[in-house]
Amino acid sequence: MAAYVAMLTKVGLEHYLVVGGILFALGIYIVLTRRNAISILLGVELILNSAGLNYVAFSHFSTGNVDGQIYTVFIIMLAASEAAIGLAIVLAIYQLFATIDVEATETLKD
Amino acid sequence: MEISIDVLIFYLVSLVVVGSACIVAFSRNIVHSAFSLLGTFGGVAGLYVFLGADFVAAVQVLIYVGGILVLILFAVMLTHRISDIDITNRTVGRIPGLVAVAVFLGILVYAIGETDWVKVKEVTYAPTTAAIGNLFLGDYLLPFQIAAVVLLVALIGAITLSRKEIKE
Numbered sequence: 503m504a505a506y507v508a509m510l511t512k513v514g515l516e517h518y519l520v521v522g523g524i525l526f527a528l529g530i531y532i533v534l535t536r537r538n539a540i541s542i543l544l545g546v547e548l549i550l551n552s553a554g555l556n557y558v559a560f561s562h563f564s565t566g567n568v569d570g571q572i573y574t575v576f577i578i579m580l581a582a583s584e585a586a587i588g589l590a591i592v593l594a595i596y597q598l599f600a601t602i603d604v605e606a607t608e609t610l611k612d
Numbered sequence: 613m614e615i616s617i618d619v620l621i622f623y624l625v626s627l628v629v630v631g632s633a634c635i636v637a638f639s640r641n642i643v644h645s646a647f648s649l650l651g652t653f654g655g656v657a658g659l660y661v662f663l664g665a666d667f668v669a670a671v672q673v674l675i676y677v678g679g680i681l682v683l684i685l686f687a688v689m690l691t692h693r694i695s696d697i698d699i700t701n702r703t704v705g706r707i708p709g710l711v712a713v714a715v716f717l718g719i720l721v722y723a724i725g726e727t728d729w730v731k732v733k734e735v736t737y738a739p740t741t742a743a744i745g746n747l748f749l750g751d752y753l754l755p756f757q758i759a760a761v762v763l764l765v766a767l768i769g770a771i772t773l774s775r776k777e778i779k780e
Contacts, residue, residue, distance in 0.1 A: 511615050513622045515731065518659065519724045521626050525652070527717040528637045535709040540687055544636055544649060547680065551656050554668075562663040566732040568743045571668045572752055575744070578668075578675050579759050583766030585680045589687040590773035596691045597776075605704075 518559035525552035539592045539602040543585065550581045622662060629655035646681075646688050653677050664737040667744050 509516075525548050532545025554574040561570025596602050632651030639645045653676040660669035748756045 511619060513619050513662075515729055516724055517622070517626070518663070520721055521629060521659065523717060523720040523724065524630050525633055525656075527713045527720070528633045530716065531709055531713040532637050534713070535703045535705055537704055538642060540684065540691065541642060541645060544645060544684065547649065547676075547684075548633055548636065548652065551652065551676075554672075555656055555659060558660055558663050558665045558668055562665070562735060564730045564732065566736060568665075568740050568747065571665050571740060571744060572747055574665070574668050575671055576755065576759060578671055579763065582675055582680055583763055585683055586766050586770040587773070589683055590770040592687055593690060593774050602691050 515559055515563040518555060518563075522552040522555040522559070525549075525555070537603050537605055539595065539604050540589070542604070543588045543592070546584065546588075547581060550577055550584075553577055618662075622659075625655050625658040625662070629659065642688055646684050649684070650677060650681055653681060664735075665740060667741045 529545045529548035529552065532548065533542055536542050536545065554577045557570040557574045557577070561568060561574075592602055595607055599607055601607075628651050632648040632655065635648035636645045636652065639648070653672065657669045657672040657677070660666075660672060
């Protein structure tokens, strides 16, 4: 019991990893269950954020240098270009189908 | 037992991050989902500050909050008839998805708790911007250049995808 209290009152690497894990799980849940293309993109952004958080946490607690932060900057850059391309595709789909429900866009099936 | 103020603030910021991420995941209205993403991005920037990553925190605020969030809100406004609000954010298979993700999160937290992580003796808080700039133009020069090309390709691709074609 005392070990648990000590674990809660001193913030360490594990706390950040758990926050990152929760963000990742919520992102996976969104990608699995949403049927709205923009919502799925929101889920992907959550997943990328959790990855970046883990990189910075490891760079702070495990290595002590800034290499991990470089990777986080690259992740943010990729997230920006992914959002631009993804939303452009969503807008193109909307112009074609007048909906962005990913179950309605199934013309490749026939 | 006493809890110092920084630990308290850490839990508060984490609560903001997780709470607004939950709103993103479970809200029935996509406008609410998109706006509560602001809390998640801002909170993660706060966690970066806690980790002594000042440059990354500033980049997070500039690009995520200032760029990506505005882009997403634009897309939401352009693709939805805002008046018929109740059908905007359909979900399928809530219960199985929730069970699967809960089991996954349990395994993840168990693994985090059981693993013996490598840790430095003493964590340091120092300005990071100069070191990051030196690494970008030194060890990470090639990835940095490739990132520039990726951004250019993304720019051209987004324009090509979203323009209207004029047919004769």
